[in-house]
Amino acid sequence: MKYIFFVSLPLYVLDRATKYLVLHSIDPDRPIVVVQNFFHLVNITNTGAAFGSFKNNNTFFIVISCLAALLALVLLVVQHRPTQSGAAKSVWWISNAWRDVSLALLLAGVLGNLTDRMLYGHVIDFLLFDLHIPFAHPWPAFNVADSCICFAVIFFMIHSFRTEKKTSEPVQP
Numbered sequence: 001m002k003y004i005f006f007v008s009l010p011l012y013v014l015d016r017a018t019k020y021l022v023l024h025s026i027d028p029d030r031p032i033v034v035v036q037n038f039f040h041l042v043n044i045t046n047t048g049a050a051f052g053s054f055k056n057n058n059t060f061f062i063v064i065s066c067l068a069a070l071l072a073l074v075l076l077v078v079q080h081r082p083t084q085s086g087a088a089k090s091v092w093w094i095s096n097a098w099r100d101v102s103l104a105l106l107l108a109g110v111l112g113n114l115t116d117r118m119l120y121g122h123v124i125d126f127l128l129f130d131l132h133i134p135f136a137h138p139w140p141a142f143n144v145a146d147s148c149i150c151f152a153v154i155f156f157m158i159h160s161f162r163t164e165k166k167t168s169e170p171v172q173p
Helices: 002-025 058-077 086-118 144-170
Strands: 031-036 039-046 125-129
Touching: 002 039, 002 125, 002 144, 031 125, 058 086, 058 125, 086 125, 086 144
Parallel strands: none
Antiparallel strands: 031 039, 039 125
16 A cells, blocks of 8 residues: 555656646647757657557547556555565565555556546657667657556566566475
8 A cells, every 4th residue: 555655646646747737838839859859848649559559549548547557456455465474574575565566656657647548538748759779769759657657567577587586496495
């Protein structure tokens, strides 16, 4: 539950605040140059998923987002704690901290973009980087919620590798 209040909620508020500022201060036809030829603040609408894929499927994404948010919320609230004590319990907590942080980030990101879809019928993207490499020239615009979702995936992968490593080690007599 603490992850919801200390990770999900602040990041959701940050996402909402930045999108509010973008909507009220950046003209869609006039991006703000932050670093010439590298970073711009823009006001772009996205009716699809990552990189603008699957455009104009707002209802589908609302349903998927509701299911993902509900699942993340349930997994964060319902904790399955081990019956061991001492060192085994502390290892469990560290291992599941990665999982819980990833779920909290996922919840923040999903709720941020879900709010956009429900309020506006699209997601507001505003961070635009040009990495000057073939597949990222420019990188598709994104927002705080998208970043939360990406970090959630990275943290969940770390959790998975740490869990897999622990379970694959042979038991010592």
